[in-house]
Amino acid sequence: MAHCHCPGLKIEAPAGARRIVLAGNPNTGKSVFFNHFTGMYVDVSNYPGTTLDISYGRYGSDMVIDTPGVYGISSFNDEERIARDIILSADLVLNVVSAAHLERDLFLTQQIIDTGVPVIVALNMMDDAKRMGIEVDVDRLSQLLGVPVIPTVAVKKEGFDRLKAELFNARPGQATPGLEEELNQLLNRVGSRGEALLVLEGDPVIAARHGCEPGTRREEIYRRRRERVNEICQQVVRETSRSTGVAATLGRWMIKPLTGVPILFLALWAMYKAIGVFIAGTVVGITEETIMQGIYEPAVRQFVEQFIPQSSIPGTILIGEFGLLTMTVTYLLGLLMPLVVGFYFFLSLFEDSGYLPRIATLVDRLLTSIGLNGRGVIPIILGFGCVTMATITTRLLSSDRERKIAIFLLGLTIPCSAQLGVIAGMLATLGPQYLALYALVIFSVLVMAGTLLSTLLPGKSADLFIDLPPLRLPRLDNVLKKTGTKSYHFLKEAAPLFALGALIISIFQVTGILEFLQNLLAPLTVGWLNLPREAATAFIMGIVRRDFGAAGLTDLALTPLQTIVALITITLFVPCIASILVIFKERTKKEALFIWGSSWVAAFLVGGLVAQLARLFSPAGDKVQVLPVILVFAALTLAIVGMCMFLRRTKPTTNIPG
Numbered sequence: 001m002a003h004c005h006c007p008g009l010k011i012e013a014p015a016g017a018r019r020i021v022l023a024g025n026p027n028t029g030k031s032v033f034f035n036h037f038t039g040m041y042v043d044v045s046n047y048p049g050t051t052l053d054i055s056y057g058r059y060g061s062d063m064v065i066d067t068p069g070v071y072g073i074s075s076f077n078d079e080e081r082i083a084r085d086i087i088l089s090a091d092l093v094l095n096v097v098s099a100a101h102l103e104r105d106l107f108l109t110q111q112i113i114d115t116g117v118p119v120i121v122a123l124n125m126m127d128d129a130k131r132m133g134i135e136v137d138v139d140r141l142s143q144l145l146g147v148p149v150i151p152t153v154a155v156k157k158e159g160f161d162r163l164k165a166e167l168f169n170a171r172p173g174q175a176t177p178g179l180e181e182e183l184n185q186l187l188n189r190v191g192s193r194g195e196a197l198l199v200l201e202g203d204p205v206i207a208a209r210h211g212c213e214p215g216t217r218r219e220e221i222y223r224r225r226r227e228r229v230n231e232i233c234q235q236v237v238r239e240t241s242r243s244t245g246v247a248a249t250l251g252r253w254m255i256k257p258l259t260g261v262p263i264l265f266l267a268l269w270a271m272y273k274a275i276g277v278f279i280a281g282t283v284v285g286i287t288e289e290t291i292m293q294g295i296y297e298p299a300v301r302q303f304v305e306q307f308i309p310q311s312s313i314p315g316t317i318l319i320g321e322f323g324l325l326t327m328t329v330t331y332l333l334g335l336l337m338p339l340v341v342g343f344y345f346f347l348s349l350f351e352d353s354g355y356l357p358r359i360a361t362l363v364d365r366l367l368t369s370i371g372l373n374g375r376g377v378i379p380i381i382l383g384f385g386c387v388t389m390a391t392i393t394t395r396l397l398s399s400d401r402e403r404k405i406a407i408f409l410l411g412l413t414i415p416c417s418a419q420l421g422v423i424a425g426m427l428a429t430l431g432p433q434y435l436a437l438y439a440l441v442i443f444s445v446l447v448m449a450g451t452l453l454s455t456l457l458p459g460k461s462a463d464l465f466i467d468l469p470p471l472r473l474p475r476l477d478n479v480l481k482k483t484g485t486k487s488y489h490f491l492k493e494a495a496p497l498f499a500l501g502a503l504i505i506s507i508f509q510v511t512g513i514l515e516f517l518q519n520l521l522a523p524l525t526v527g528w529l530n531l532p533r534e535a536a537t538a539f540i541m542g543i544v545r546r547d548f549g550a551a552g553l554t555d556l557a558l559t560p561l562q563t564i565v566a567l568i569t570i571t572l573f574v575p576c577i578a579s580i581l582v583i584f585k586e587r588t589k590k591e592a593l594f595i596w597g598s599s600w601v602a603a604f605l606v607g608g609l610v611a612q613l614a615r616l617f618s619p620a621g622d623k624v625q626v627l628p629v630i631l632v633f634a635a636l637t638l639a640i641v642g643m644c645m646f647l648r649r650t651k652p653t654t655n656i657p658g
Helices: 030-038 079-090 098-114 126-131 139-144 160-169 180-188 193-200 204-209 218-236 246-253 257-305 313-320 328-355 356-368 374-381 386-394 400-413 417-427 434-455 476-511 511-528 535-544 546-552 558-570 576-584 589-617 626-650
Strands: 019-024 041-047 053-059 062-066 092-098 119-124 134-136 148-150 237-239
Touching: 019 030, 019 079, 030 062, 030 092, 041 626, 053 092, 092 098, 092 160, 098 119, 098 126, 098 134, 098 139, 098 218, 119 160, 126 134, 126 400, 139 148, 139 218, 148 160, 180 193, 193 204, 193 218, 218 237, 246 257, 257 313, 257 328, 257 356, 313 476, 328 356, 328 374, 328 476, 356 374, 356 417, 374 386, 374 400, 386 400, 386 576, 400 535, 400 558, 400 576, 400 589, 417 434, 417 546, 417 558, 434 558, 434 626, 476 511, 476 576, 511 535, 535 546, 535 558, 546 558, 558 589, 576 589, 589 626
Parallel strands: 019 062, 019 092, 092 119, 119 148
Antiparallel strands: 041 053, 053 062, 134 237
16 A cells, blocks of 8 residues: 555555546536545545545545645635645546636636646536536637546536546646746756746745745736636637526525525525424434434333443443433434434535525625625534534635634534524513514624624635536435435544543533532522522533533523523533534634633623623513613624724734634
8 A cells, every 4th residue: 555645645545546636616516526436435534734624535446536626726725725735746637617617617727737737627517508508619628728628417427438438548738828938947946847837826835845935926827827718718618698597597686685685584494494393393203202212212221221230330321311322322313313414405405506605605794794704604504403513514614713713603602403492492482572682692692702703813704705506406316415425424423522421421420520510500590690599400411412401491490581591591601512522623722622611701691691681670570671681782792893893994904814
């Protein structure tokens, strides 16, 4: 066995294996090609120095390596740096290009060709191009690029047989005119045409690698490359008609605020009815209560008790209230997995139909104000399914700064689906004014926290560069395959973490630490939050699982105000053990401890403020006055946002990139 020589990325490959690298813009269908070539023999590695995973697999005796979807190869962000290093180490590059967006996609194609790496182009989405009234002269395109071009429709596997037959006919193509002389001058010093090109373009990482000064010709080279791509497109693309169908019109409506916001609310309402009502209620009722608690847990307890008494320490750890064989398995398979599968199914629907990038475009301006861009909506949506899963998906964000903000907001303000189901049930009995108070307080905390982080952290939000693919009916086989693959990977990664969490809390229980912590929190819950002493137990439970904490509140006799205070506090409370362990994995120990500690402070501070303000504005014995509390939080939010806007205008503009 030998290592694939992608800088820093350790991939075990057979001796003499060729490195086939997949490259392309986002949303070109690249993943379909990767799955087709590698089948089920796929592995994933974390790319050194980043939180991004790279997929790779076997194709015969060769290796296929996938790269993140990018618009160029440089040092602008983690995705481009990774794609650059892997492409430069390739034996050949399979460049997947959208026939419907040829003018955009060919810029990356030409840049890869300029590196001198052998290239073959898969001209994908020929069916979409035809529907949009676009015709491409494939033979002429191949002639002008100087590399093989194979027309394909990936979702239908059209063109795949021919692509496989011609894969190893990949060859270096026609470089952008005017570069050869300068590249040849750098080759003796750098030793690689690809790295010589990037030095010439001013890539600081590659220049530093060879002790060179970065070039100052990027703008000129990019202009020449863009002119060449434009000339190619003029010769090979013919537009027969403009797309005016229902899908094209609906796609345009989805990104305009006036029509896009109602469409988004309709989509989220459908998701809520399917996941929050049907799956969380009916399906989980069957999987968790009937199957796991009604059949599985009694059978496991009966079997284990033949060897170990449940009252013993090993019995408590294995089959007790937080047992490794009872609670952990029930939680993962009975409660969480149906919800996770449901969310991934909807996410795959949104992705496969082309709606997900339109959501990102629609909310981009709003998220920019709290330090994110439109991509940030994806982990936030996933967070309502499972914060643990959503924390992992922050890897898709463009910068480390955005990942910090997103993970902090997820851990602080986003309730998972199971917790949200309990909260919704308790709020439904209180009336609309209490629902409005809860929603406004949580939203205010999200806005204030995001705005403060965006102001205090150096750097700024990356601009949103996102492809808007044609809107189309999702293919059920693609949706199911994506749902199954993502759900499996989630289960594989989350199961050990949940087992560790159950083990820790069981040890706390048998050693008396759990009771000690309950007593420690009691003065805070009674004196500051105005809750019964027993509420401390719910918060201790919330450390393990916030939905446990929320469910624990249902057994208490609470007034409407106490219910709201308790729900706000448990929503803002620390992430569950599984989530915090993932946060420790994704971030540094210092950052993870800051997130964990900040959640404690924010939860009790905000919950207590609501309780004390309600007491201030409501004379003893009178009905609680909700409106003044809402107005105070609205004013506080506006004040903090205004202060942050002032600070942004006055601080220096030379920020360190996040």
